[in-house]
Amino acid sequence: MLEFLMRFLGRDPASSSKNIARERLRLVLVHDRVNVSPEVLESLKEELIQVISHYMEIDEDALEVSLNQADNSVALMANIPVLRVKRLTREPVTPR
Amino acid sequence: MGEVVVVTSGKGGVGKTTATANIGTALAALGKRVALVDTDIGLRKLDLVLGLENRIVFHLIDVTSGNCQLKQALIRDKRLDGLYFLPAAQTRDKTAVTPEQMRELSAQLKQDFDYVLIDCPAGIEQGFKNAVAGADRALVVTNPEISAVRDADRIIGLLEASEITNSRLIVNRIRPNMVKRGNMLDVEDILDNLRIDLIGVVPEDEKILISTNRGEPAVLDSSSRAGQAFRNIARRILGEEVPFLNLEANEGWRPWFRRIFGLSNAR
Numbered sequence: 001m002l003e004f005l006m007r008f009l010g011r012d013p014a015s016s017s018k019n020i021a022r023e024r025l026r027l028v029l030v031h032d033r034v035n036v037s038p039e040v041l042e043s044l045k046e047e048l049i050q051v052i053s054h055y056m057e058i059d060e061d062a063l064e065v066s067l068n069q070a071d072n073s074v075a076l077m078a079n080i081p082v083l084r085v086k087r088l089t090r091e092p093v094t095p096r
Numbered sequence: 097m098g099e100v101v102v103v104t105s106g107k108g109g110v111g112k113t114t115a116t117a118n119i120g121t122a123l124a125a126l127g128k129r130v131a132l133v134d135t136d137i138g139l140r141k142l143d144l145v146l147g148l149e150n151r152i153v154f155h156l157i158d159v160t161s162g163n164c165q166l167k168q169a170l171i172r173d174k175r176l177d178g179l180y181f182l183p184a185a186q187t188r189d190k191t192a193v194t195p196e197q198m199r200e201l202s203a204q205l206k207q208d209f210d211y212v213l214i215d216c217p218a219g220i221e222q223g224f225k226n227a228v229a230g231a232d233r234a235l236v237v238t239n240p241e242i243s244a245v246r247d248a249d250r251i252i253g254l255l256e257a258s259e260i261t262n263s264r265l266i267v268n269r270i271r272p273n274m275v276k277r278g279n280m281l282d283v284e285d286i287l288d289n290l291r292i293d294l295i296g297v298v299p300e301d302e303k304i305l306i307s308t309n310r311g312e313p314a315v316l317d318s319s320s321r322a323g324q325a326f327r328n329i330a331r332r333i334l335g336e337e338v339p340f341l342n343l344e345a346n347e348g349w350r351p352w353f354r355r356i357f358g359l360s361n362a363r
C-alpha cells in the first residue's frame with residue numbers, strides 16, 4: 001500500500017530518475033575508464049597469468065580478457081586456454 | 097611565490113567561468129593578490145562576468161607573442177585592490193599559444209600574485225593542454241548530470257596524467273528540491289564515482305544570471321546563496337575549515353513544516 005502511494009506520488013525509489021541516472025553513470029564510467037586505459041587491462045592480464053600459473057599451465061598468447069556490458073551490468077570476461085593442470089603437491093597458495 | 101589553479105571541466109557550460117570570477121573575487125576580498133586568466137581563446141567571456149569588457153586593450157596572445165608587456169595587459173579590477181585580469185584574445189585561434197608559453201606566463205604571474213586562476217576552455221584538446229600547462233593544482237567543475245560527471249571523470253584522468261595531483265571537485269547548479277524529490281543526482285552519487293575530494297557545492301541560483309547581467313560577481317552580493325558557496329570555497333582554498341552549506345534551508349514552507357511535525361531528517 002505504501003509502495004503504491006509512493007509510486008503514485010512519483011517517489012518509487014527504484015524508478016526515480018536519480019536512481020536511473022546513478023546506475024547509468026556507474027556503467028558509463030566503468031566503460032569509459034577501461035576504454036581510455038588499455039594499459040590497465042594489460043596489467044590485469046599479466047597479473048592473472050601469474051596467479052593462474054601457480055595452478056595450471058596456460059596458453060598465454062591465446063589468453064583474452066575483456067569487459068563486456070550486458071543490460072545493466074558489466075562483466076569481466078576471461079578466456080584462458082588451459083594446456084595442463086599441475087599436480088598440487090602442497091597446500092594451495094592462499095593470498096594473505 | 098603564489099599558486100596557479102586551473103578551473104576546468106571537460107564539458108562546456110557547467111560554470112567554469114562563473115566559478116573563476118567568483119572564487120577569484122572572493123579571494124581578493126579576503127585580501128589576497130589574485131590574477132584571473134581567460135584562456136578561452138575566441139570565446140572570451142570572463143571579461144563580461146567581471147564587468148571589465150570595456151577596459152581591454154591587450155590580451156593573452158599579445159603577451160605570449162611579445163606584442164606587449166604582461167603589466168600592460170593586466171586589467172585592474174574597479175572594485176577590489178588586489179584583483180587583476182588577463183583577457184583572452186577574441187580573434188586569434190587557439191594554436192597561437194603553446195603549452196610552453198603558458199608555463200612561462202604562469203611562472204611569471206606566480207612571482208607577483210598569491211593566486212593565479214586559469215579559466216579553461218571546454219574540451220580536452222589544445223586549449224585544455226595550454227590551460228593546465230603551468231598549473232599547480234586544479235578545480236574540476238561539474239553539474240549533477242551524467243554527461244557532466246562523465247566528462248569530469250575524463251578530465252580527472254588527464255590531470256593525473258599531467259601530474260597535477262591535489263585536484264578538488266566543485267558540484268555546481270545543485271537544485272535541492274529536485275534532489276529531495278529523487279530527480280537529480282546528489283553530491284554523494286557523484287563523489288562515489290569520482291576519485292577526487294569535494295571543495296564545494298554551489299546551488300542553482302538565479303542571482304548568478306542577474307550578477308552576470310550586471311557584471312558584478314555574485315560573491316559581492318551577500319544575499320546570494322551561490323555567492324555564499326563560492327565565498328566558502330575561497331576560504332577552503334586558503335586552508336580554512338568551513339562547514340558545507342545546508343542547502344535545505346530557505347526553501348519556503350517545507351523546512352518549517354518538517355520541523356513542526358518533527359519530520360526533519362538528519363542530513
Ligand SMILES: Nc1ncnc2c1ncn2[C@@H]1O[C@H](COP(=O)(O)OP(=O)(O)O)[C@@H](O)[C@H]1O
Nearest residue numbers: 108109110111112113114269299300301304322
Ligand atoms: N550556480 C548557478 N546557478 C545558476 N546559473 C548558473 C550557475 N552557474 C553557472 N550558471 C550559468 O550557466 C551558464 C554557463 O556558465 P559558465 O560559467 O559560462 O560555464 P563554462 O565557463 O563552464 O562554459 C551561464 O549562463 C551561467 O550564468
Ligand SMILES: [Mg+2]
Nearest residue numbers: 112113136141
Ligand atoms: Mg567559460
